[in-house]
Amino acid sequence: MGCTRLNPAYIYSKIGRSPGPWGESIVLEHSHAVAIAVEMSAEMISQAPDSAATTETAFEYFEVGKIAMILTRYINLLGYQARAHVDGNYRVMCVPIAADAGLGELGRIGLLLTPRFGPRIRLAIVTTDLPLQPDPPICFGVQHFCEICKKCATNCPSGSIEKEGKADFCGVEKWQNRQDTCYRFWRTQGTDCSICIRVCPYSHPNSVIHNLVRWFVGRNALARKLMLWADDLFYGRRPRGKHRPPDWHA
Ligand code: SF4
Ligand code: SF4
Incomplete structure (x- = not known):
């Protein structure tokens, strides 16, 4: 996990594949974001492009989604606004926010490469108006x-x-x-x-x-x-x- 100030450039402009009227403008006035990554099993991903890789992708989207929902609820209980951005329900772009939050670097592949698991991860983001201490971005070659x-x-x-x-x-x-x-x-x-x-x-x-x-x-x-x-x-x-x-x- 890592924290960052939320760069407004990474907020989608219109609602797409997520709850709400398709094409409606997105308003998200949160100042900070928490990026969460979970590892995908190397054994399962080694089967790509067979269905085991898809199973693992779906499973870890679910796992990281649970973490994001729990964190969102926790921040709500502290008295702040928060929103979980999980598979099929995004208002923000996960990869650049996770890079800002120090979880990894954007690679040629177009995904976030993390130091321990490379691109073998799934991401979720929690945006909030809770002021958080930002983590520095990282560079590892x-x-x-x-x-x-x-x-x-x-x-x-x-x-x-x-x-x-x-x-x-x-x-x-x-x-x-x-x-x-x-x-x-x-x-x-x-x-x-x-x-x-x-x-x-x-x-x-x-x-x-x-x-x-x-x-x-x-x-x-x-x-x-x-x-x-x-x-x-x-x-x-x-x-x-x-x-x-x-x-x-x-
Ligand atoms: S970009 Fe990756 S996921 Fe998409 S077709 Fe190429 S290898 Fe497959
Ligand atoms: S390190 Fe990974 S993302 Fe970068 S070029 Fe090689 S395969 Fe692609």
């Missing part, structure tokens, strides 16, 4: 690693992830991805895909070796090049073989 890695872009079946450099998008310098072609692939494939999350080197499970690698990668540009070479060697530029879904999923 993601911008450079994503420049040289490109594994998500190479493996994306719909070609939706930018393979080249960043571009200016509404005043923000970032890798611009195609949400429309990504979503079309989901509808064709019948699941939430998640191949890009599966192949991202930051998504590897927490182990002594992986945590040591993360420590070096966060500190040294040469280590990032070396670790990318090692990742290709051990895990392949493209995922190898097919995993068996966990027993409970069957």
Whole structure:
């Protein structure tokens, strides 16, 4: 979890897929936000694009949603306004708020990359008028690693992830991805895909070796090049073989 002042640029202008009349202007006068991330199981995500990855996505949206609802109610009981922004009921953009709150960095993949779980997380946001102490944003080498890695872009079946450099998008310098072609692939494939999350080197499970690698990668540009070479060697530029879904999923 992390806290930040709420940047009004990250509040949606109109109601979309959430309660309320479609297209109506959004008014949200909260000053602060709490970003919450929960880990998705590496074992389940390793099945992407099979349905186990979709199951895990839905399960963790539910888990992080519960936390957000409990926190919202708690803030209400303190006498302040609060709103939970959870799957299917957003008034704000989760990723840039979570980056402001110090949970991670925006990667080429278009998702938040966190130091411990990479993009293998689900997010929820609680906005509030409760004045909170902001956490500082963090930097652990993601911008450079994503420049040289490109594994998500190479493996994306719909070609939706930018393979080249960043571009200016509404005043923000970032890798611009195609949400429309990504979503079309989901509808064709019948699941939430998640191949890009599966192949991202930051998504590897927490182990002594992986945590040591993360420590070096966060500190040294040469280590990032070396670790990318090692990742290709051990895990392949493209995922190898097919995993068996966990027993409970069957
Ligand atoms: S979810 Fe699948 S289709 Fe969408 S960007 Fe990731 S890899 Fe590409
Ligand atoms: S797969 Fe590579 S380029 Fe894509 S988000 Fe992960 S680290 Fe960045």
